[in-house]
Amino acid sequence: MTETQPDLVGAWQRQQDEALALTKRHLADWLAEHPDIVRIEAEYNGSGDDGNIESVTLTLADGSTRDDVSDVLEDLLWSIAYDAHPGFENGDGGRGTVVIEDSMVRIEHAWYVEITEDDHPIEWTLP
Numbered sequence: 001m002t003e004t005q006p007d008l009v010g011a012w013q014r015q016q017d018e019a020l021a022l023t024k025r026h027l028a029d030w031l032a033e034h035p036d037i038v039r040i041e042a043e044y045n046g047s048g049d050d051g052n053i054e055s056v057t058l059t060l061a062d063g064s065t066r067d068d069v070s071d072v073l074e075d076l077l078w079s080i081a082y083d084a085h086p087g088f089e090n091g092d093g094g095r096g097t098v099v100i101e102d103s104m105v106r107i108e109h110a111w112y113v114e115i116t117e118d119d120h121p122i123e124w125t126l127p
Helices: 005-033 071-084
Strands: 037-047 050-060 094-101 104-111
Touching (some): 071 094, 071 104
Antiparallel strands (some): 037 094
């Protein structure tokens, strides 16, 4: 039996929901292991079928900041961005910011979109 389009969409949505739930659990665990970190801000970027975390700033409880992060945290931040906008790194791609503070995750995302606008034709007569 072949799956219908609604079945495929439903299956895809369930996979996305499961991935997001797993990412949330991993993030909660990571934050519990690092109680001195009160804010995380990460910039991400992707296009042409590739993407990565560009920068991360960690704010500590004493107000100081660090930008040295583990691969585990970088992978987790990528998962957060990707779970919110799966496939964004394909084609023209996109970029964004992930901010984690006070048990809240905020993702600001922008898509790269190519727009073509026709100009007005220019005509003149030859002498």
